[in-house]
Amino acid sequence: MARLVGRLRAPTLVPRRQRRSAEREKSIRAAALRIFRQKGYHAASMQNIADAVGLYKGSLYYYVSSKEELLVRLFEGRADQVLGEIRAITYGTGTCTEQLRAMARAYVLGVLRNLDSVRVYLREEYVLPSAALRQVHAEQRTMRDLFERVIGDGMRDGSFVGTDPKLAALALLGMCTWVHRWYRPKGRLTETAIADDFAERAVRMLCP
Amino acid sequence: MARLVGRLRAPTLVPRRQRRSAEREKSIRAAALRIFRQKGYHAASMQNIADAVGLYKGSLYYYVSSKEELLVRLFEGRADQVLGEIRAITYGTGTCTEQLRAMARAYVLGVLRNLDSVRVYLREEYVLPSAALRQVHAEQRTMRDLFERVIGDGMRDGSFVGTDPKLAALALLGMCTWVHRWYRPKGRLTETAIADDFAERAVRMLCP
DNA sequence: ATATACCAAACGACCGTTCGATAGAAACCG
DNA sequence: CGGTTTCTATCGAACGGTCGTTTGGTATAT
Structure with a gap:
């Protein structure tokens, strides 16, 4: 029964937060790519990226484990x-x-x-x-x-x-x-x- | 008289320090070029450059006014x-x-x-x-x-x-x-x- | 004696990262 | 359905470290 309710609500309600979260992560990576390109990796600060997506820099670490990981992931599968x-x-x-x-x-x-x-x-x-x-x-x-x-x-x-x-x-x-x-x-x-x-x-x- | 002595000693003695100083400056620029190339400008520290020429990083400022100037001068007239x-x-x-x-x-x-x-x-x-x-x-x-x-x-x-x-x-x-x-x-x-x-x-x- | 070349320490700024707090949304329960 | 708990996403401040730069002192060569 609980599973049935879960099934019924899943398509509309459960994904809402997940979808928002996934979009956030994508927008963070997109901003990072843009800013790394403009200023270079070292000159680009986490604050710059946070500003671009409207977050505090500390909040980025909810989505990303480090600045370096942000760079490495940009390369993955790109070629x-x-x-x-x-x-x-x-x-x-x-x-x-x-x-x-x-x-x-x-x-x-x-x-x-x-x-x-x-x-x-x-x-x-x-x-x-x-x-x-x-x-x-x-x-x-x-x-x-x-x-x-x-x-x-x-x-x-x-x-x-x-x-x-x-x-x-x-x-x-x-x-x-x-x-x-x-x-x-x-x-x-x-x-x-x-x-x-x-x-x-x-x-x-x-x-x- | 002082001028005469100055004149006589100039060709051999006065230039000695100047020559050493000029060599130091050249070796600093050479080290900077090498290190900037290896690590990139931002990742290269003044300490790295100082180590390469055997000085303390503060001493570099006797020869150079800033890290940025060091970079800019590397470009001058190069082309x-x-x-x-x-x-x-x-x-x-x-x-x-x-x-x-x-x-x-x-x-x-x-x-x-x-x-x-x-x-x-x-x-x-x-x-x-x-x-x-x-x-x-x-x-x-x-x-x-x-x-x-x-x-x-x-x-x-x-x-x-x-x-x-x-x-x-x-x-x-x-x-x-x-x-x-x-x-x-x-x-x-x-x-x-x-x-x-x-x-x-x-x-x-x-x-x- | 004097100017030079360098030392050694300190300073202030910034940056990546951590962390406890919190507001709001979702989940659970009677 | 209403109230309570749990969880999630974010905040805001702080921390530790590094770095470029400044400064006052000093040994050495002139």
């Missing part, structure tokens, strides 16, 4: 989507050239659609505890390996020029990663325009 | 040399292709030969007081304009493909700037090998 997309491209059909074009495009779009994360991700590496840092480096190595393999395949079968796939991958990824420094969402060019352009540029950089 | 080299190339003779190749090469070498500065320069921008920040942005804009102009000239006379010199310059500079993130002095490749390779890549990215 998975793009990494998955790009890996799928290498599994699919298509010439090396087509694959590389699609990969570069996906990578640039990934950067452009996660601007704040990418900026924090690239600047605050050295703040991470070593476990999280290893994770980040592993992701970066995986990404580089994916490009390196396709480029290497292309070089061996004559689709691409050059003999150093690692160096080529670093050049290509550098070009594509750097967009996070100059892209402005309100700017002259759309995300897809930039991604398409850079994908074409990546291919041309390697084609005979 | 001048490369900027001058590259400007000279655009003033010289040579086709657009030749000029662009030489410019990219000089730029990459500039990054590789000033690794620590570049890393701090790119990460700590947001710490600078606004006057120094404007200076930094002006230098970056100047650099981009130099590349943009040569690329634009080449596009108009058919040496280069494409219609957006600004975007091409951003792609090229991104590729070349990013070397600061992965280059290790003890690594497999020499500075000039990387610079030559990237210069060739830059040209290929733009040639029909």
